[in-house]
Amino acid sequence: MLLLCIALYLLSNIGVGVWASRRVTTSQDFVLAGRRLPLVLAASVTFATWFGSETLMGAPAMFVEGGVQAVIEEPFGSALCLFLVGAFFTRPLYRMGITTFCDYFRIRFGRSAELLSAVMMIPSYFSWIAAQLIAIGIVLSVVTDVPREYCILFSALVVMIYTLLGGMWSISITDFFHNLIIVVALAVLGVILWQEVGGWATIQQRTRPGFFRFLPHPTLKGWVEYLAAWFTIGLGSIPQQDIFQRVMAAKTEDTSVRASYLASGLYLTIAMLPLFIALSARILHPNLPGDGQLIIPNMVMQHGSLPLQILFFGAVSSAILSVSSGAILAPATVFGENIVKFFRPDLPDQALLRVIRWAIVVITLICVIMSTARDTNIFDLVGESSAFSLVSLFVPLTAGIYWKRANLTGCLWSMAAGLVVWLGCIWLETDYSPMMWGLLASTVAMAGGSLIRNTSAQSDPHSPDTLRY
Numbered sequence: 001m002l003l004l005c006i007a008l009y010l011l012s013n014i015g016v017g018v019w020a021s022r023r024v025t026t027s028q029d030f031v032l033a034g035r036r037l038p039l040v041l042a043a044s045v046t047f048a049t050w051f052g053s054e055t056l057m058g059a060p061a062m063f064v065e066g067g068v069q070a071v072i073e074e075p076f077g078s079a080l081c082l083f084l085v086g087a088f089f090t091r092p093l094y095r096m097g098i099t100t101f102c103d104y105f106r107i108r109f110g111r112s113a114e115l116l117s118a119v120m121m122i123p124s125y126f127s128w129i130a131a132q133l134i135a136i137g138i139v140l141s142v143v144t145d146v147p148r149e150y151c152i153l154f155s156a157l158v159v160m161i162y163t164l165l166g167g168m169w170s171i172s173i174t175d176f177f178h179n180l181i182i183v184v185a186l187a188v189l190g191v192i193l194w195q196e197v198g199g200w201a202t203i204q205q206r207t208r209p210g211f212f213r214f215l216p217h218p219t220l221k222g223w224v225e226y227l228a229a230w231f232t233i234g235l236g237s238i239p240q241q242d243i244f245q246r247v248m249a250a251k252t253e254d255t256s257v258r259a260s261y262l263a264s265g266l267y268l269t270i271a272m273l274p275l276f277i278a279l280s281a282r283i284l285h286p287n288l289p290g291d292g293q294l295i296i297p298n299m300v301m302q303h304g305s306l307p308l309q310i311l312f313f314g315a316v317s318s319a320i321l322s323v324s325s326g327a328i329l330a331p332a333t334v335f336g337e338n339i340v341k342f343f344r345p346d347l348p349d350q351a352l353l354r355v356i357r358w359a360i361v362v363i364t365l366i367c368v369i370m371s372t373a374r375d376t377n378i379f380d381l382v383g384e385s386s387a388f389s390l391v392s393l394f395v396p397l398t399a400g401i402y403w404k405r406a407n408l409t410g411c412l413w414s415m416a417a418g419l420v421v422w423l424g425c426i427w428l429e430t431d432y433s434p435m436m437w438g439l440l441a442s443t444v445a446m447a448g449g450s451l452i453r454n455t456s457a458q459s460d461p462h463s464p465d466t467l468r469y
Contacts, residue, residue, distance in 0.1 A: 003144055005310045006317060010155070014162050016174050027353045030167030031099055031333045032249045041172050042250035042259035045326075047266045048175040049243050050078045050233070051182070052323030053135030054382040055271050056316055060278030061292030067211035072229035073383060075271030079264045080234035085247060086260025089238060092401050094253045101244050101397070102338035108400040109411045111342065116415055117393060118338035121241060122331040124388035129367040131381035132324040135293075137371065139316050142297045149372045155321075160364040163325045164357050168249055171325045178318035185315030186273040189300070189308065193280035206283045221432065228433040232383050236390030236435075239397045241330035328367070332359035391418035391438030395446050403450075410450030418442025 024030045037045065054074045062070040098104055102121065106114035133152045140151035162170050197203060216222035237243060250256035274296065281299035300312045336356040341347055347355075392415045399406040399414070422438025430437060 001306060002309050002313065006140070006143060006313055009314050010158050010317060010321075014158060014165070016162060016166070016170055018165055019173075024167055024169060024353075027336070027349050027356065028099065029169065030353055030356065031329070031337075032168055032245055034169075035249060036251050037172055037249045037255075038251060039255050039258055039262075041176055042247075042255055043262040043266070044176045044179050045168075045172045045246045045249065046082065046243070046259045046263035048179055048319070048322040049082075049246055049263070049326060050074070050237070050323060050382075051179075051267065051271065052320045053132050056274050056319055057135050057138070057293045057296070058131070058382065059271075060274045060296055063275045064278050064282045064295065065292060067207075068214055069216065069226070069229075071275065072226065073232045075267055075275075077230050077233035078237070078271070079268040080230065081237045081243070082260050082264035082267060084234070085238055085243060086257045086264065089397075089401070090247055090256050090260055091253055093244070094248060094250075094256050098248075099245075100334050100337045101239055101241055101393070102334055104400070105396065105411070106338075109396070109406075109408045113396070113408055113411045113415075114338055115342050116412060117396070118334050118342075120392045120415060120419065121239075121334050121389065122339075124240070124385050124392075125242075125327055125331040125363070126367055126370055126385075127381045127388075128385035129324060129327045129363070130370040131385075132320050132327065133367060133371040134381070136317060136320045136324070138294060139297055139313060139320070142294060142301055143313055152368060152371050155317075155324075156364055156368045159321055159324045159328065160360060163329055164360055167329060168245060171246075171322070171329065172249065174325070175322045178315075178322045181311070181318045182315040183270060185311045186270065186277070189277055189304075189312060190273045192308075193277055193284070196284055197280045203279065203283065207279070224432050224436060228436050231390060231439065232435065233386045235394050235439075236386035236388075239389050239393035240386075241334050242326045245330060245333065246326060328360055328363055331363055332356050335359045335363075387422065387435040387438075388419075391422040391435060391442055395439070395442040399446050399450070405450050406446065407450050409452070410446040410448070413449035414442045414446035417445035 026034075028034055055078075059071045059074045093104060096104065096107065098107070100118075102114050102118045105117040133156055134148075136155040137148040137152035140146065140155060141148040144151065162174070166173075216226040247256050247260055250259050277299075278295050281295050285299055285303060297313070297316070300309055304312065333356055336352050336359060340355050341352065395418065396406070396411040396414045400411065418438045418441050421441035422434050425434030425437045
């Protein structure tokens, strides 16, 4: 019965995709839902950007082992990201009427910046998508006892089909219903466990001292690691296409900003529920087996009623499908809009739509291979994806909007230096976070490249940067 209900639920998403496909006539309809989403759908689709594998499985596993400081990256960093997007980035980008982040780099810095940003952005999604596929594979494997690899293949096929059919229209409609299910399921499970645990006093007694400590120990390394946790998703996910296309799909600029704020508030509150559920499961059932990422699924399977199992596993599948679909669409869009059109600027819109759909197929296949070949936990995969964009794209994006002297030279230097230093520090296994060294290098390169080029441009009136501005 449980398996049948989950299978019907997953297949219903394809039905939504078929319905949504009727509303897709142009690439803008496919990528940004025609920029027609009202506040409810815009907030729902923005909230669902990352409410998937890391929130429901990765972060709870980290929380029960390391306490509050182990989950600064997620969910606190994700809520920070959504707030900052609404406060500082949505309005200037929405007014430009662009389709991708890389379009911004072309308009602000030039075509070479567009191409390099696209080349860097696309692979940053592979770890993220692989994390979602691993999570849905784990969930279905727990329910069905089918090997995880087969579960990954089935779920990837479902996500790919309904994304291919309706694009952002499919994603926005399914996200709305997914969110309703996930909120109800987590709330019901949370209330049941709160009563079983016996309230806050019992939780405090059963956790170690310092478990709920929010600030780090007062050492330089402690603060650097703490800030790195905030920055990984809090800043690193700002220059990513999945959050951009969800925010930009709103029908007006004000709607887009309000949707970001609402999504941030929803994330900060609802994302606390999986943490509480995992901690309660550890307190009530300390002998639950194996992988910490399975603590909530195992608890529900072994100790939950059938209605609760149907509700919970449907909700988990909902959340992960939401994240997966948007994450697959994002790099496919960038490939079509900023790589294929870079070399073929006269490409007809219908041909572009076909390119994006074929890219969805190829990207899904790559990520299926990654998710079955790599043995890395969900939390690390998501962090790896956000760190990639933080060290290469965040500084050029922010400087381009808020620093008038930022130019093409600074942009290219910043992208390259941040990525090279980050990878070098990972290889050297530095004591301090490689991501922080990469972010520092990106910032210095942006400032140095822009100032040096501005100085030379003043003495050379034919400089590209002089001509651009």
